[in-house]
Amino acid sequence: MAQVLPAERDLRRVIGDADGVGDREVEGLGEQELLDLFRSMVLLRTYDERSVVYHRQGRIGTYAIFWNHEAMQAGAAHALEDGDWIFPSYRESAIGLLRGMPPETVLSWWRGHPAGWWNPEDYNLASICVPIATHVPHAAGLAWGKKLKGERACAIVFFGDGATSEGSFHEGANFAAVTRAPLILFCNNNQWAISTPLEAQTRAETLADKAVGYGMPGARVDGTDVLAVYEATREAVDRARSGDGPTFVEAVTYRTAPHATADDPRAYIDQERVEEEKKRECVGRYEGYLRRAGILHDELAASIRSEAVEAMRAGIGAAEAEPPADPGLLFEHAYVDPPASFGSDLDELRRILGG
Amino acid sequence: MAQVLPAERDLRRVIGDADGVGDREVEGLGEQELLDLFRSMVLLRTYDERSVVYHRQGRIGTYAIFWNHEAMQAGAAHALEDGDWIFPSYRESAIGLLRGMPPETVLSWWRGHPAGWWNPEDYNLASICVPIATHVPHAAGLAWGKKLKGERACAIVFFGDGATSEGSFHEGANFAAVTRAPLILFCNNNQWAISTPLEAQTRAETLADKAVGYGMPGARVDGTDVLAVYEATREAVDRARSGDGPTFVEAVTYRTAPHATADDPRAYIDQERVEEEKKRECVGRYEGYLRRAGILHDELAASIRSEAVEAMRAGIGAAEAEPPADPGLLFEHAYVDPPASFGSDLDELRRILGG
Amino acid sequence: MAELSIVEAVNDALHVELERDPSVMVVGEDVGRAGGVFRATAGLRDRFGPDRCFDSPLAEAGILGTAVGLCMAGWRPVCEMQYDAFSYPCLDQLITHVGRYRWRTGGKMQFPLVVRMPYGGGVRAPELHDDSPETYYVHTPGVKVAIPSTPADAKGILAAAIRDPDPVVVLEPKLHYRTLKGEVPEGEYVVPLGKARLVREGDDVTLVAYGSMVPVCEAAADELDASVEVLDIRSLKPLDEDALLASAAKTGRVVIVQEAPRTCGFAAELAAILAEKAILDLHGPVLRVTGYDVPYPYWQIEDAYMPSVARVVDAVGKLLEF
Amino acid sequence: MAELSIVEAVNDALHVELERDPSVMVVGEDVGRAGGVFRATAGLRDRFGPDRCFDSPLAEAGILGTAVGLCMAGWRPVCEMQYDAFSYPCLDQLITHVGRYRWRTGGKMQFPLVVRMPYGGGVRAPELHDDSPETYYVHTPGVKVAIPSTPADAKGILAAAIRDPDPVVVLEPKLHYRTLKGEVPEGEYVVPLGKARLVREGDDVTLVAYGSMVPVCEAAADELDASVEVLDIRSLKPLDEDALLASAAKTGRVVIVQEAPRTCGFAAELAAILAEKAILDLHGPVLRVTGYDVPYPYWQIEDAYMPSVARVVDAVGKLLEF
């Protein structure tokens, strides 16, 4: 019977902890890069915390909270080059901020405003994928297609633990393996799919075990350790770029917030466990690392935070300043070359709305 | 990185070979059982060979040939009890013969005649599944459902190497694992999906490796060795029945015939390899085993063969004697409680056909 | 009789039917521990246990495919798809198996499963939470399709679907899940499939709709000066053709309202039936007021996409002037 | 001009388009080494290499999902679904992504992919090799759908689909793949989408069809005493509404023939358009001759399922007597 070597089950870690494990250094990350990484995490954290407030204030719609997922998103994104493509799920809705996308774009998306829709080519960032796992084959296709064209780019696709149950995940992973596409399958294992715990989702001992069935390497990493995520992703990127095909990365974290603003997890999640996990949340862990290394001090931390808060303040202002969307947009973007009926439909609609 | 233990990669074998591996015995199989197994294989072989002839004579339609797959079908079926359910693909179209289904039923199926459609409950045999892998969740559901009812039955589902690429396979396997359904996922790895070779289907080192991702045991077995198939399946059945959930069995054979009567494999399969594989075809291998064990001799073998030929002669006769199907059947079986429009549709159709 | 919302009526039906028949079980994502993202299945897990209200893995094709096997084992699974657009992964199982398996057994086996889901727009949600997918279901042979518009029908039709020996897809108007309340009979209550509901009688024009478009038609009828008949189709397959034809014969003017995109929507089927069987009764064209043939839009402009009272009133106006 | 069968014309179009545009590639099961189970892609792998005629894993959703990504990388993938009913696993990708992705980018990205497949019955095949799934495709916003009926159109429409900047689904009438031959222009040849083909002119009645039902209508026209116009829709979306309405205005009598099950088939859409826009032109009901709302049957009785010349003649007879 096939089995996974137990040695591979441990979560990779770089950041030390109260439990006595020491801090490590990651090759190739100088002080500047380490601070950039922190800046990214703070930006994401600030985006997330402000968004929950904006939602409560009725300024954005339903919102999928990613508190304690920032290390995965920032760590992975920093392991990429700008030419590499990112395929986010709703959980990584704001990952574009790390590619220079202004916060108002993402806020507009959650406001249901067309200003929230971007051209993927502007940031090498695919649209937010709402249906679970269906973007995995997209990412496989893009990565394969880039390789066929002889381009250098690789791709990363983010999805959750629950997503691994979908057929789309399976077909996309297998396509990537067969075409040796330069792809990183990045699984955000936050141990919950809305109310469904990991043990009701799979009997695999680890999600990284799934890699075996596709003949690709699988790596496990502590998803609250941004440096471990960075390191594991960078190895996967190197492998992809050198023609060795896709890698499955399982990053383990814990969803300490509701699934989304509409969700009330008290019925199904043990709140004590949540409080426990919050203590090791990823931004604080990394901040501790940087402070221990003498790279970060109070003043710098405060200025990074206030920069992020300022960016959000400007972002929500810009999003709210967007003019109301025109109903004509209904008919504008579906086709390059729309059917004739769209013209008369729009005329009629305008007549009725005008009246 | 997760990996499969190399020790598990060997194909299980029981029947010895020219290469010096000796014959083994299988616990629990007496002379009678061994001969029953042979009878089953000969019946299937005869069904298959006669069907190719009937097709050429225009007496049945397109037919999916299963020559050299008999050991998998007979070996697995004999490891089951009558109460256990079988979910066949088109490749196992005649497996019902091992449950007492008359050949005319299967022949009628390939003749596109409604006499070829049976009540699954009569044989604990699901309908032939034409679309690839979509019956895997059916089998998972049945096995789970039986378990929920406290019944003893387990289920086996047959599918090919190509089928492992489909999302349906994945979702069904995962459902079975999560529900600990008493299911055997039996993969007929004949190394081809029509013209697509295994290495274009997956990068997994073995198909049994896929079991790891579902947290279920995976076994590899020589698919031309009926006793090895029997033994591995029986172990999986025992596991299922004792509540330990599903097992993935990969049985390796080689498709020496065209995919189906409509297919011409000369464009894509190396004919020398085919001739090589034909030499170790499964019925002959088992016959050798029985003869070496002194269980089978010429006379008995001949009588078993002529019994099978006789059954087929009777079967095709009966199938051809079926009265032509009535067009009224169009409307009869879709609903227990059909919409009113069916009545008037049929009246109109009869009027026009009658005219 | 209790005053319930639609989602409460659904929940009530599930309780009653699981109680009544021990072979009924609920399968879906988040139906158990959370009681469903809309709480349609709330309380079932506590009352009937995790086996009869099963939190499935995140796999819609797996849910429906497994349900086929559960039927073969003697269960009557009620599958929840979490949202309309997330039911698309199950279309393959629905079309290739759910609608054909009974036929494939020569009518010997039954597949009494139910697929239920919230459907429709107007809820200010991100994309793919707003679709009206009934065409995909109703075009598929071997299944039945119903779409209630009131709390009482939501209960009675779901009960009928669960008891039906054939597979039934029930779409529930999520826009009105909580906002639309009404009297719902307590205990066992069944509204037979195949019967339309005459919402109000009128002589000048008939508004035909189902699900979330019924309230739109009622509001339009309120606004209009004419005598407006409103027909709630509620059972798309089997269809109450007689009720449709009777109303068309009476008023001679028909406007069909559907939220789904226009092309090949169910309004087209109803219009085609009228064009075939009521041609001499019609005093004017059969008009359709529908969603457009575009992806369901960003929610800031979804109100412009959804058939509105104004659009229905406009269509009636045109028809009356014809 | 060469005399080609439909499948040869498809093959010709693929050769020409892959030659013309290096970003066109073919992806599907068995399209490469075997040249397709119907040999529609024969020769492509040898000529253009295994990357541009790619034997995919056995996974239809994966094929179409990967194609979305290939478009993002600048390719124009032409996906083959091996048979009609085996395209159902790709519906989820089609509905949730293929039809919406351009919209989702605010119109900034293009998804010029093609999904082509043999469709339809009458070929004496086991179940699920016989479906006419056009409704599932044509109801889906954001995609275009075409169904040629002649070798020349099979070539020209496929070429148009490949060059089209939007996603196009092309269904090819497998019943006539090899049996129907005709003159096909050599080299580059494009038949624009959105234009119907007037097969023959007539004054008394119009037969409207597409794909494999066009020859049935032609045969019926031959049999009938009346002056019969035959209109081949060939492009379902965009639809040549003008051609439909012009013919209805001329003859006043319309019979629509479709192989797919009746409910919400494309004939319903055409009838609905007539009921809305041609009501004053019609001299009688709009009749539909269609497949039935049942699973496609065992092949021994498939001829009774398929709309036949006799059924079309009968419908015309009724209409002329109306």
Ligand SMILES: Cc1ncc(C[n+]2csc(CCOP(=O)(O)OP(=O)(O)O)c2C)c(N)n1
């Ligand atoms: C195809 C599909 N089915 C169902 C849903 C509804 N849904 C939204 S999020 C979610 C859970 C996802 O869990 P997981 O993959 O673990 O990602 P996470 O939300 O934890 O990041 C579900 C079921 C969906 N979006 N798409």
Ligand SMILES: Cc1ncc(C[n+]2csc(CCOP(=O)(O)OP(=O)(O)O)c2C)c(N)n1
């Ligand atoms: C969903 C689906 N896609 C495509 C096909 C067409 N098809 C029939 S057999 C086959 C190959 C199957 O290969 P494999 O799973 O290895 O089984 P084998 O035929 O070798 O027994 C294909 C692609 C199908 N039947 N169903």
Ligand SMILES: [Mg+2]
């Ligand atoms: Mg999760």
Ligand SMILES: [Mg+2]
């Ligand atoms: Mg095979």
